[in-house]
Amino acid sequence: AATEADVIVVGAGGAGMTAAIEAANAGKSVIVIEKAAMTGGNTTRSTGGMNAANTPEQDKNEFTEGAGVEKMLASAKESYPDLADLVATVEAQWEEYQANPTGYFDTEELFMLDTLVGGKNLNDHALVEVLANEAKNGIEWLKTVDADLSQVGSFGGASVKRIHKPVNDEGKTVAVGSYLVPKLTKAAEGKGIQFVMETAATELVVTDGKVTGVKAGETTYTGKAVVLATGGFAANTEMVLQYKPDYEGFVCTNAPGMTGDGIVMAQAIGADTVDMEQIQIHPTVSQETSALITEGLRGDGAILVNSEGKRFFDEVGTRDAVSAAEVAQPGGFAWLIVDNKMVEASSVIAGYIKQGLTVEGADVEALAAAMGVDGAALVETMDKWNACVEAGKDEEFGRTSFANKLDEGPYYAIKVAPGVHHTMGGLKINPNTEVLDASGNAIAGLYAAGEVTGGVHGANRLGGNAVADIIVFGRIAGQQAAAYAE
Ligand code: ADP
Incomplete structure (x- = not known):
C-alpha cells in the first residue's frame, strides 16, 4: 500500500471522509488514516440531523412558530x-416576511x-458565519454522495x-450518523481514496516549517498537506x-477513540487551542448503557418529568440549561415520555424499545406504575401538557415548540440523566x-475540521450543528488542502 x-487525512469520521472526498474531487490523491477498525467515529452515533437555513426542504413546512x-x-x-x-437584520427580515x-x-x-446565543456568544463569529451560510450548500452537496436529508x-x-x-x-x-457514514465511505472508496485502518497517527512531520506528513508508529505517511x-x-x-473537574463520575456518550489525539499532536508542533474547558453534557443519556437518547424526541413532542411525575423545564432549551435543570431534580435524573x-x-x-431502554404502560396510570412515580401526579402532568399543546402555549416553563398531544397508548418512558457528550473546544482554525x-x-x-477544532460552537453546541x-468545514478543509497541494 x-x-x-497529495493529501493525508487523519480520522475517518464525518469530517475526515468529507474532506477526503472533496480533495479527491479536486483531483488529488488521498490517504485516510483511521485508528478504529471501522469508519465513522462519533459521527456514526449521531442521531439527530443537520442544521441548515434557507433550504427548499424547509419550505415544505407551513410556518407556525413565529413565537420561537x-x-x-x-x-x-x-x-x-x-x-x-x-438582531436588527433578523428583525427586519422577520417583519418583511410577516408582511x-x-x-x-x-x-x-x-x-x-x-448558534451564537446558544453558544453564549463565546463562538468565533467568522466561523459561525461560514457555518450558517454554507450549510444549505452542504445539504445539496450531500446529494452527490447519495444522501438526502429531506x-x-x-x-x-x-x-x-x-x-x-x-x-x-x-x-x-432514521438516525443521521448511521445513515451518512456508509454513504460517505462508499463515495470515498469509489473515488479511489485509500483507507489505512486500525492505524493511529502519533505525530506530525514538519519539514522547513511545513507539515509534510504524519507518523503512525514506525510508518511515515508523506503528503503535501x-x-x-x-x-x-x-x-x-x-x-x-x-x-472540567466537576464532571467526575459522569458517563460518556462517545466512541472510545475520541481521545483528543489530533489536538495533542498539533499542540506539539505549536498549534493554538481555544475553549478547551467548554465541554458539553447532554441531558438525555441512558445511564446503564451510556446511550444517547436523541434530542429529536423532544423536538417531536416528548416531555421530561421528574421522579415526582412533574415537568420541570422547557424541554427544548439548550443542552446545558436542560442538563442543569435535570441535575437539580430529586435523584438528578428525569423520565422522557413519548406516546x-x-x-x-x-x-x-x-430501536430504543428493542434495546430495552424503555418502560411502558397501556395508559398513563400504567406507565406511572412502571416508572415508579405517583399515578395521579403523572395523569395531571399529561393532561396539563396536552392542554399546553392545544393552546400552543406553555405558561409554566415557556416552551414555544409544540408537536402533537401525547394522548395515544401505549406510552413509553426512558430514564435519562446527563452524560459528557461533546467537546466544543479544540484546535484554533480560521475560516479556511x-x-x-x-x-x-x-x-x-x-x-x-470537525470536533477536533474549537470556536464554532462557543460555550454550548446546538443539536444539529x-x-x-x-x-461544511470538512468540505472546506478538503478543498483548501487540495489547493495547497497544487
Ligand atoms: P468528526 O465528527 O469531527 O468527524 P468523529 O468522531 O466522527 O469526528 O471521527 C473522528 C475519527 O478519528 C474517529 O473515527 C477516530 O477513531 C479517528 N481517530 C482519532 N484519533 C486518531 C488517530 N490518532 N489516528 C487515526 N484516527 C484517529
Whole structure:
C-alpha cells in the first residue's frame, strides 16, 4: 500500500471522509488514516440531523412558530447587546416576511443568531458565519454522495424548524450518523481514496516549517498537506477532568477513540487551542448503557418529568440549561415520555424499545406504575401538557415548540440523566480551516475540521450543528488542502 499521497487525512469520521472526498474531487490523491477498525467515529452515533437555513426542504413546512423567532430576538437583545446589528437584520427580515409570507421563514442570519446565543456568544463569529451560510450548500452537496436529508424538524435551541433528517422508504425518521457514514465511505472508496485502518497517527512531520506528513508508529505517511479530523476528547476522562473537574463520575456518550489525539499532536508542533474547558453534557443519556437518547424526541413532542411525575423545564432549551435543570431534580435524573403516535413515526424510538431502554404502560396510570412515580401526579402532568399543546402555549416553563398531544397508548418512558457528550473546544482554525499557532499565523500545510477544532460552537453546541460543522468545514478543509497541494 502507498504511504505517499497529495493529501493525508487523519480520522475517518464525518469530517475526515468529507474532506477526503472533496480533495479527491479536486483531483488529488488521498490517504485516510483511521485508528478504529471501522469508519465513522462519533459521527456514526449521531442521531439527530443537520442544521441548515434557507433550504427548499424547509419550505415544505407551513410556518407556525413565529413565537420561537420573537423569543430569540428578545433574549438576544436582553443578553447580548453586542449582537445588536445581527438582531436588527433578523428583525427586519422577520417583519418583511410577516408582511409578505412566502415559503418557510428562516435566514442564514437567524441561524447565526441562534448558534451564537446558544453558544453564549463565546463562538468565533467568522466561523459561525461560514457555518450558517454554507450549510444549505452542504445539504445539496450531500446529494452527490447519495444522501438526502429531506425531513425538517424542531431541535433544541433553534428558533425555527431547521434540522434536516433522513427518512427511510416508509417515511420514518432514521438516525443521521448511521445513515451518512456508509454513504460517505462508499463515495470515498469509489473515488479511489485509500483507507489505512486500525492505524493511529502519533505525530506530525514538519519539514522547513511545513507539515509534510504524519507518523503512525514506525510508518511515515508523506503528503503535501495534512487534514486533522480526529474528533474530540470526550472519551479521554483524564483530559476532560483536567479542564472540567466537576464532571467526575459522569458517563460518556462517545466512541472510545475520541481521545483528543489530533489536538495533542498539533499542540506539539505549536498549534493554538481555544475553549478547551467548554465541554458539553447532554441531558438525555441512558445511564446503564451510556446511550444517547436523541434530542429529536423532544423536538417531536416528548416531555421530561421528574421522579415526582412533574415537568420541570422547557424541554427544548439548550443542552446545558436542560442538563442543569435535570441535575437539580430529586435523584438528578428525569423520565422522557413519548406516546404510541411518536413511536409509529420514528424507527429511532423502536430501536430504543428493542434495546430495552424503555418502560411502558397501556395508559398513563400504567406507565406511572412502571416508572415508579405517583399515578395521579403523572395523569395531571399529561393532561396539563396536552392542554399546553392545544393552546400552543406553555405558561409554566415557556416552551414555544409544540408537536402533537401525547394522548395515544401505549406510552413509553426512558430514564435519562446527563452524560459528557461533546467537546466544543479544540484546535484554533480560521475560516479556511488552516490551523493557527499562538501568534495567529497559519501553520503551513495543516488543516483541521470537525470536533477536533474549537470556536464554532462557543460555550454550548446546538443539536444539529455537529453534522453541519463536519460537512461544511470538512468540505472546506478538503478543498483548501487540495489547493495547497497544487
Ligand atoms: P468528526 O465528527 O469531527 O468527524 P468523529 O468522531 O466522527 O469526528 O471521527 C473522528 C475519527 O478519528 C474517529 O473515527 C477516530 O477513531 C479517528 N481517530 C482519532 N484519533 C486518531 C488517530 N490518532 N489516528 C487515526 N484516527 C484517529
